[in-house]
Amino acid sequence: MGLDIRWPIGLMFTLIGALLTAFGAVKKSDSMALDININLVWGVILLVFGVLMLLGAISGKKNPPSA
């Protein structure tokens, strides 16, 4: 119905992912858990997920899925 949900999901996670990554990179000491910079690591994962969703939305726009 009019809106491909992958757009908002992709945009939101790209945004939050970028934010977490940046926070993890700048404020290293505030981002550690069990010796992992978890904000950086998880931020990158969210960023990748968000971008993949956006790519899906873009390709879906070109050839709308049938099912």
Next chain:
Amino acid sequence: MQAIQLQWIDYTILVAYVAFVIGIGWTLARYMKTSSDFLTSARSIPTWVTGLAFISANLGALELVGMAASGAKYGISTAHFYWVGAIPAMIFLAVFMMPFYYGSKARSVPEYLKMRFDERVRALNSVAFAVMTIFASGISMNALAKLLHSLLGWDYNVALWVSSGVVLLYVLKGGLTSAIYTEVLQFFMIVLGFAPVVYLGLKDVGGWHAMNTSLQTVATNPAALYLKDPGTTFAPNAWTSAWQPLVAGPAHNPMGVDIFAMVFGLGFVLSFGYWCTNFLVVQRAMAAKNMTAARNTPLVAAVPKMFFPFLVIVPGMIAAALCTIPDKGYRIPPPPLSEAIYTKAINAVKAANPADAPAAVKSVGDALGKKIDGDKIASLVAANAASKLSDDQIKLGIYNSIAENDYDGVILSLVKKYCPPGLLGLALTALLASFMSGMAGNVTAFNTVFTYDLYQAYFAPGKTDRHYFLTGKVITVVGILLSIGAAYFASMYNNCMDIIQLVFGFVNAPLFATFLLGMFWARTTGTAAFIGLFGGIGSSALFHALTIAQGNTPGIKGGYLHVVQVFPSEMAQNFWLAAFAFIACFTLTLVISLATSRTKSDTDLKGLVYSLTPKIVDHNIPIYQKPAVVGIVLLIVCIILNFIFW
């Protein structure tokens, strides 16, 4: 527990999420033209979206919190709610029942009951359902607002009204479509928000195998964690095997459940009753764009659902395992107590005479008003007498000596333990998302049933579609206001809520028998279904009045007429109650059907009953989209999971 201070990054994540869900509602608003667009999504949504919404609507905050709680209390056996309960039921819904729900063109489950039986059955089901959704959403809202209050120090009222307001905004704008779309967003938010907590927890406890080894210690002496009474002991695999402790009998598993109650009571009656007949979840599949998509919705949902135990139950197991490793300094949180009570207890420790341990323990226990671990308090008093401890040290000692657990606090205690700022915002947003998806699910199911099955059917039939469209919107607002009312009611009258939930249990337990007979036996009559349902409800109430779980006193927990049977645990009592109600309803409906004459001919029942409906031929769809094939594959995977955790 001290309130957590959120930083700007946490608030930014929270605000971004809220902005996106409201944005989705706003974008969809312009597509909302008819009552059908608003209340049923005009059957237009792709499968993967309805599939993820299907589980998300069920994944309320109470489930997240409750499953982690049970993971700590019972271990991997909690996964039976998924691997014996949900998955087979979801597959059954997809393969056998969806063709009737979707094919009949009914707009709701009660409407299907009207087509299949008569108005009486519809009225009974829709009224019970409408009341239940309001209370369910109220109970969950109350829980969330309380949590935000104790965890973040937010005002209860603000938390309640603001989060309900957000749900109202997007549901009112975009109707069911908006609820379903945001549920997909919420699904990813919940998974991606909690996964890092599970990862960090597992890493901290030393990995999967180390966790299992620690849980063996828990199983052999659960009293050390205040999980069971002192002296209770289980086989080492009681927390880590799903089936062996169950087969060994109720005395050998922490749930205190026997295998019949588990497989028939939970696996068949309760799970099939919930997943196959509850309009809250079924509505998501009914919004799909065609029959294949509708049938595949529960199957798409079953894939992540099958692996959810690793996200929602494992945190509880991690928590229990952590408690056995002293240098982690972790315990399952005790019931939250105010600072004033802690201060009183700290003073009691300071004033206590170490030479008189029993008196010392009693005075501290009285100050706390909770069960305490006498040995720990005695050594705390002695340590304080030997070298003056600081107030914080004494407080920690007291905290660790409270011999009661607040299992619902498990998941948040882990979030608090592992998440630095940033990740903390993400996990809290995930919790909020789970709450909102649960509430939106209840509200969208409520407005559809109320508008079509109560308002249109009994109060204002034959009006224009515009009229019902506006009614749907008004009812959405009313539904949310009623939920808020129910939340306040729940916060004030905890006992009343227990009674209400008990009554819902009675109403729900026999329901699946009616559907099973109705869908698969053309001879079932409306009168039989109606009386059968009442009989089933009555027999659950009677069963409850005559049985009790060990350790409970007769009253709201059962046995108030006379105790005929004592069950080893409340869970066993519930499962047996469901089994009993199902059998009663099934037998009554069967016998009365044979004794009454049919009011609906075979032609009337075409599309509503299995034997009278042409079988769906799946020739034109690829094999991986055929519900029967996908269903079998999923069932096999589910069986394999059961074997792995045998």
